[in-house]
Amino acid sequence: MSQAGHWYAIENRKDKHCALATDLNALYQNGSFQQTLSLPDQIGKGYWQKTSLNTMLEIMVCDIVLHEELSMSSTEQDDWMKICFCLGEGMQWLSTDTHRDYGIASGEVTAFGRAMTSSTCQFDPARRFHSLTLKLDVNRLMQAWPVASLEQQWARLTAHDSLYDNKKMTPLVRRILHEMLDCPYQAAVRRMYLEGKVLELLAVYIDEILREKDTLPREVTLSKTDLTSLWQAKQIVDANLLSPPSLAELSRQICLNEYKLKKGFKQLFGLPVHAYVIDQRLEQSRRLLEEGSVNVTYAASMAGFNNLGQFAEKFRKKYGVNPSAYLKSRGFRTV
Template sequence: MIKNAGPKYQIFNPQDETCPICVGLNHIYRTNSFQNEMKVPEAVGEGYCRRIVVKPSMRISISDMTFHERMTMGERQGSSLYSLAFCLGEGFLWRVEGNPKREYGIACGESCIFNRDQGISISSYDPGSRFLGICVEFDFDIITSFMQHREKDQAHNRLFTGSNFLYNGKISPAIRLILNEMMNCRYREQLKRIYLEGKILELIAVYLDETVFEDEAMSSAGEVSAYDREALYKARRILDENLVAPPTIGKLAKLIYLNEYKLKTGFKELFGMPVHAYIIDKRLELARLLIEDKKLKVTEAALLVGYNDLSYFAEKFRRKYGVNPSKYSKNI
């Protein structure tokens, strides 16, 4: 970790001062080496926690742990870094001590971004539940740089001032792909460090684009009324949940109580592409995730995302990713 960070950070079990999990986590969190991993003792559970220090202002923690008995752990934090956390396993709650006490939660498939300088936080983990996730710590200057590049200073001031817990939302297929690439990075040493630094920047950029900048786009689309904007975001949620068999334009328009013209023009203005193109784009992202993460065959992935014509699927995949899906699958 960065200089002087060790004494400020401590993981502890309020019920067991000699907790082996806390001892192991404190060891890997207080070292300066590039990568360290703690294995969960068999007597306690199974799994691991991996800590990667890409550079002092950029770190990654990957956890995949299951405990035999209920586990309570606290964190004493004093870091100036921000954290972007993604829950891929069971959700959990945590409490931040203070006056008043604050409680937060994250469910499976959700993400959150928060300031690590929160003092003491306490969380509990149920026995038999798999806690799988990845947390990226980074300097706030990275967000400031993205904001300034996009000329979003007002969004910066509104969303990132005076708040420890900043945002909680769903993990999109695009984000999930980046996380999968980070968690399964096949490079080593310096090449791995360079690769992960690039992936962290990509992750933050996509995350901000899907959350902060999306909110700004929603409020700055002057020609789209507030009612229509809300309806169009509902339309996108419906499409995201029904990519394999999406409703027709006519049916979608009825579901959101807009006419077809407003749906078509408003959707393109807010999201930068027509409805049909959006469906194709998201299907391809999901197909790539199934091929890469779930190790499905190209044919299986294509069918699962709604493509019966494999040559048409291959053409669209190649146009988006610059490589045939079969070749992509072999290179994983």
């Protein structure tokens, strides 16, 4: 038990005595305000960080890159809602509750919550898995802030046919997430700041649910074979962002007709293929700017943007800030 009403179990599928799994279990069970687990150098680089803000709010941040493939299973038992924001590359996992495959694409948010959630996830090497997950005690939150839409969303997620609920992140959500990750404060002030940001993020999330309530797109039925083909399409596109194949060529390579490719890709990854390419190029440019080793013009060029004005417009729309301002906020020169 990590806290009253919480139970977590993480296991390496290939190594029952995995030290990393043991450390992750210890992290989940830790009840202190903030605890960080750094990934051992021989496994990869990055960290997990758990922040317990109060009795009804937790934050879990994961930012890792592995040297080798890793397959982990996890079981969570509690009555909390989880909202996961995918800031790195997309992920796919198998739910052992429903025996179905699920996924979350880069730039998506997924919400879930059941008394027992069991899943298996494979982490591929040389990919950045970066996410921030909110864990909310909905019953206590509803007592403090009786918001009907939050209660309705919780009811949907606890239904057997609504295990996960994926949506695309907006620029406002991204801005709040980056402010949380870049929190400059420590100790009690840090706790106060993050509590405020979590509530702001939750308010924006609820508002966006209400806005899209009556405009949800009709989904196409996808088989397990279709899902495999679509993930293969994503891998092909990811490997060729500067010169991606046409829809016809991509359809031929993955043996899936163009209709299912177009509809299924958007359904699974949140964007049409072309928009996904632009989105990933922007993320590539943001990473270059975050490293501080290049200027805005070079970052735009390396990500495949020849028009600097168009690049700045798309960057601002995605991240809520101009690329030059983003670079400056990291303490680097913009020239």
